[in-house]
Amino acid sequence: MTALAGNRWARLGLTLALGGLGGWLFAWIGTPLPWMLGALFVTVLASMAGLPLQVPQLFRRLWIIVLGVMLGSSFGPDTLSHVVLWGGSFLGMILFVSASTALVAWFYHRVGKFDRNTALFCATPGGLGEMAILGPALGGDERTIVLTHATRIVMVMALVPPAYALIEGYVPPADLGAGGRLLDANLYDLALLAVTGCVGAFAAKLLRLPAWQMCGSMFASAAIHAGGVTTTRPPLELIAFAQIVIGAGAGARFAGASFRQLLRPMAFSAVATLGVLLLAAAAAYGVAWALDLDFRAVHLSYSPGGFAEMSLIALALGIEAPFVAVHHMGRIFAVVIMASVLGRVLAKRQAGA
Numbered sequence: 001m002t003a004l005a006g007n008r009w010a011r012l013g014l015t016l017a018l019g020g021l022g023g024w025l026f027a028w029i030g031t032p033l034p035w036m037l038g039a040l041f042v043t044v045l046a047s048m049a050g051l052p053l054q055v056p057q058l059f060r061r062l063w064i065i066v067l068g069v070m071l072g073s074s075f076g077p078d079t080l081s082h083v084v085l086w087g088g089s090f091l092g093m094i095l096f097v098s099a100s101t102a103l104v105a106w107f108y109h110r111v112g113k114f115d116r117n118t119a120l121f122c123a124t125p126g127g128l129g130e131m132a133i134l135g136p137a138l139g140g141d142e143r144t145i146v147l148t149h150a151t152r153i154v155m156v157m158a159l160v161p162p163a164y165a166l167i168e169g170y171v172p173p174a175d176l177g178a179g180g181r182l183l184d185a186n187l188y189d190l191a192l193l194a195v196t197g198c199v200g201a202f203a204a205k206l207l208r209l210p211a212w213q214m215c216g217s218m219f220a221s222a223a224i225h226a227g228g229v230t231t232t233r234p235p236l237e238l239i240a241f242a243q244i245v246i247g248a249g250a251g252a253r254f255a256g257a258s259f260r261q262l263l264r265p266m267a268f269s270a271v272a273t274l275g276v277l278l279l280a281a282a283a284a285y286g287v288a289w290a291l292d293l294d295f296r297a298v299h300l301s302y303s304p305g306g307f308a309e310m311s312l313i314a315l316a317l318g319i320e321a322p323f324v325a326v327h328h329m330g331r332i333f334a335v336v337i338m339a340s341v342l343g344r345v346l347a348k349r350q351a352g353a
Contacts, residue, residue: 011054018042018053019248023240032161033316035243036309040157043251048259055249061201061213063245064308066238068214069197071311072221073233074321086323089298092287093327094334096302097125100279101335104272112268114144120342122148122269125276125304126210126335135339144265150253151269156305157250157313159277164296164317182235189232196220210332211307218325246308276304294320301327 022042023035031037047053104123108114114122121135122145131149136142200220204212224230254262284299297320300310307328314324 008054008056011052012056012059014051015043015053015055015248015252016244018046018051019244019251023244023247032165033243033313035240036247036312037158037161039244039247040154040251043248044154044254047251047254048262051255053248053252053255055245055252060245060249063242064213065197065201065217066234066242067246067308067312068201068217069193069221070234070239070242071214071315071321071325072218072223073225073231074315075222075226086326088291089287089293089301090327090330092283093302093331096280096283097331097335098338100276100304101125101338104276107272107275108148108268112264114268115139115141118144121145121339122265123272124335124339125152126332126339131339143261146253147262147265148269148272150250151266152273152304153306153309154250155270155273156277156303157247157309159274160300160303160305161313161316182237185235186232189230190235192224192230193221193232193234196224210336211329214307214311215329218329222322243312246312250306250309273304280304294323296320297323300324307332 019039019042022038022040024038026034026038026041043053101120101123105119108119108122109116112119117139118135118141121131121140124131131145135145197217197220200216200218201213202216203220204216209215280302281299284295284302287293287302288295288298296317297314300314300317300319301324303310305313305328307325310328311321311325314321
């Protein structure tokens, strides 16, 4: 076990093996989004049992690029014309995120007894990576921030697809609308998708965009698909493996901490996440009714999950993936800016005091 813990490639291999086993089991059972949820379930249990699991950020980003390309392939020529019609729901999302962040920050500070900066960065539903960097830099507790956000993402991933399957009766396809099997794929088309995704991600990184690997690959893929350059989508095996990486990566974030260390931030995050999910449903119902939109799409857009995870759920459930992806991309931009500004204000106040 000591040798395994010291070798990151061995840890990655173990993590992916457990994730693949969980994905296969959930696919056999017939759950929604089986490869992601199965990998998540097994790696969370293994992490809490003390196994040294890890998915390196670079490896995860490569597979998020695959998901970005897949997501971009769902954009058609008419999608861009619809974007201007999403302004009302987008504004509602910004208002909802601002209000729910303030409420959850109050909950963490007053009830959870987190310090102000930690409470703010735990409550802000931005990307886990961005919050884990911004928070500690501005005085927050890194472990608490990472654990609360990991719990938030895991809970949303674990609750939303089964809830839609139970309440709405969805039986989504396991292939997410992928472009057939890998062995049947055209090498030219695969190369075109790979180059498009990597160039888009690299351009987004140069522009210093949040969630650059997802944003850049999605926009680049949307451009070639909406422009009629290609209709090819990533093959089934790549999409299934990307799901395993996303699910196992989320579960592996709990590795290396004792159950006692995990319990308190996870418990408060679980309560807060459940509350925000219920508030998101209420807000989405009002926005969908007022603007004549699909409640399911608005609810997924307002739910406090990760950008990649919520986009993947939208793809799996067949619920307006471009709508959901654009809203979550906007959420990441908004909360990173908001958290940065508020964090600096708090830091100045503390320095003055």
